[in-house]
Amino acid sequence: MVFFTVPVTYSQTTGTVRKMQKVPAGIYYPFFSGNNEKVNSFLMDETAVTNAEYLEFVKANPAWRKSQVKRIYADANYLRYWESDLEIGKNNRALLNSPVVYVSWFAAKAYCAWKNKKLPSVAQWEYAASAKPVNLKTGLTEYILAWNAQPNPKMLPNVKSTYKNIYSIYDMHGLIWEWTSDFNSYTGSVDSKGNGQEEFNNFCGAGGANVKNKKDYASFLRYSYRGSLKGNYCIANLGFRCIKNL
């Protein structure tokens, strides 16, 4: 069977090169107990995509400018803090090197395709994000919970402002939430196979019994957060980074 995708026309200039780091092969242990998944080695952007980088993308790809983006691809909040199509705004200068947020899944996917990359799957993202920090004083879970407990900063800090993990990848927690390619993976409502198992993977008491680590509120939050998203949602604190399969 041969598949092909109608080539999307992207500008040849693909902007600043974001350094990528290798994530070695390993096993992803999903938050819901059950099938552990083998993750092959892949390359991951060492930081989230910044406003400056995203600006290069919209300059080269007019269809993704604020005024031109299709609503089915991005809701009305798309890049809402940007002053105009190609101006992030004087007051936002400090954000140039901070993660771009208020971007939809479609926009994130298009950006990665322009870079000849992809969005990470949930398995890839979670696996990379579970890697040990090298420069944190507390444990990772403790760190994430402390971050979740803080109010939003007035200005989103720059990339590389939190911590680095053993793969030299920055800010997997502590800065923003990030899109994944299969964020809409099924987490359970009506059971398609009729054995009641999916109902169990839910977030009420019964579902809670089946999770990997009942104390891992941080994972709990990420999984429920993903389950509430739609592809064209553009939200504060939600950005992305890209990967390349090897």
Place this chain on the structure above:
Amino acid sequence: MKAIIFTLSIALFLSCKQKKEPAELKPVQTTFTKVNDSSAESIYVLEDTFTNENNSTFVLSQLKGKPTVVAMIFTNCVYACPRITSDMLELQKKLSKDSDKINFLLVSFDTERDTPAALKAYANNMNLDKNWTLLHGSDEAVRTLSVLLNIQFAKDESGNFSHSNIISVLDKNGVLKFQKEGLNVSQEKTFEAIKKEI
């Protein structure tokens, strides 16, 4: 419901934990979802190419001109998917003379096993007529379509799929007009939604 529980779990958690507003979570679909017309646009913007049950290349925009009733399934599914297909067959039967004015579309999650030949066999088995199209696509095309249709799915270790059971109604231009979630639920509103688009 699930989405509401999710939203609540976040809200509860954050309220205990001194909020970090992860998001402005928007109201999510309930069993009956009326899609907001003003923000809706055609899903036929999807450029990915599929293959139909006759092994021909197919792009969604070929469905333009008639309203379309669409669901995502996999043919090895023993419980929910035959149910979805028979719900759609019943809708078709109920439309009687009007049924030629409607496209019925099934897109498979199962990019490995649901080859065009397997889809053809399924169509014969279920007695699906010329108004039906069954599509096989790449992982990426199927995932993107699922996002456009707000359908969640995941593959399990046995190669089967857990997925939301949703029948959607698109207008003649591919704009999502109505969605109905659930099995063994009345298709009355779906029927009305289709009639409205003819």
